[in-house]
Amino acid sequence: MLFAILLPGISMIFRGHVLKGILCGVLHLTLIGWIPAAIWAVASYQQDLAEKRHRETLEVLARQGRTL
Secondary structure (H helix, E strand, O other), rough: HHHHHHHHHHHHOOOOOHHHHHHHHHHHOHHHHHHHHHHHHHHHHHHHHHHHOOOHHHHHHHHOOOOO
Protein backbone atom coordinates (compact mmCIF):
# COMPACT_ATOMS: atom_id res chain seq x y z
CA MET A 1 0.00 0.00 0.00
CA LEU A 2 2.94 2.34 0.58
CA PHE A 3 3.86 1.89 -3.08
CA ALA A 4 0.32 2.99 -4.02
CA ILE A 5 0.74 6.16 -1.96
CA LEU A 6 4.22 7.09 -3.18
CA LEU A 7 3.87 6.14 -6.87
CA PRO A 8 0.15 5.79 -7.53
CA GLY A 9 0.29 5.57 -11.33
CA ILE A 10 2.98 2.92 -11.43
CA SER A 11 1.26 0.83 -8.75
CA MET A 12 -1.94 0.78 -10.83
CA ILE A 13 -0.03 -0.25 -13.95
CA PHE A 14 1.68 -3.10 -12.04
CA ARG A 15 -1.73 -4.39 -10.95
CA GLY A 16 -2.94 -4.48 -14.57
CA HIS A 17 -4.89 -1.22 -14.76
CA VAL A 18 -2.87 0.36 -17.55
CA LEU A 19 -5.21 3.16 -18.65
CA LYS A 20 -6.11 4.06 -15.07
CA GLY A 21 -2.39 4.05 -14.25
CA ILE A 22 -1.55 6.44 -17.07
CA LEU A 23 -4.36 8.81 -16.07
CA CYS A 24 -3.34 8.57 -12.43
CA GLY A 25 0.29 9.24 -13.42
CA VAL A 26 -0.71 12.39 -15.28
CA LEU A 27 -2.72 13.50 -12.26
CA HIS A 28 0.27 12.71 -10.04
CA LEU A 29 2.52 15.06 -12.03
CA THR A 30 0.92 18.10 -10.41
CA LEU A 31 1.49 18.81 -6.75
CA ILE A 32 -2.22 19.39 -6.14
CA GLY A 33 -3.15 16.23 -8.05
CA TRP A 34 -0.81 14.00 -6.06
CA ILE A 35 -3.16 13.64 -3.08
CA PRO A 36 -6.24 12.63 -5.16
CA ALA A 37 -4.04 10.28 -7.22
CA ALA A 38 -2.72 8.61 -4.08
CA ILE A 39 -6.24 8.25 -2.65
CA TRP A 40 -7.46 6.81 -5.95
CA ALA A 41 -4.58 4.31 -6.06
CA VAL A 42 -5.20 3.14 -2.48
CA ALA A 43 -8.94 2.80 -3.15
CA SER A 44 -8.20 0.80 -6.30
CA TYR A 45 -5.81 -1.43 -4.35
CA GLN A 46 -8.46 -2.08 -1.69
CA GLN A 47 -11.03 -2.86 -4.39
CA ASP A 48 -8.66 -5.36 -6.01
CA LEU A 49 -8.21 -7.10 -2.64
CA ALA A 50 -11.99 -7.22 -2.11
CA GLU A 51 -12.52 -8.72 -5.58
CA LYS A 52 -9.86 -11.34 -4.87
CA ARG A 53 -11.57 -12.31 -1.60
CA HIS A 54 -14.91 -12.48 -3.41
CA ARG A 55 -13.52 -14.80 -6.10
CA GLU A 56 -11.95 -17.04 -3.45
CA THR A 57 -15.25 -17.22 -1.57
CA LEU A 58 -17.11 -18.17 -4.75
CA GLU A 59 -14.55 -20.89 -5.48
CA VAL A 60 -14.99 -22.37 -2.00
CA LEU A 61 -18.78 -22.30 -2.35
CA ALA A 62 -18.55 -23.93 -5.79
CA ARG A 63 -16.37 -26.71 -4.38
CA GLN A 64 -18.92 -27.32 -1.64
CA GLY A 65 -21.70 -27.55 -4.22
CA ARG A 66 -23.50 -24.40 -3.21
CA THR A 67 -24.73 -21.82 -5.69
CA LEU A 68 -25.70 -18.22 -5.21
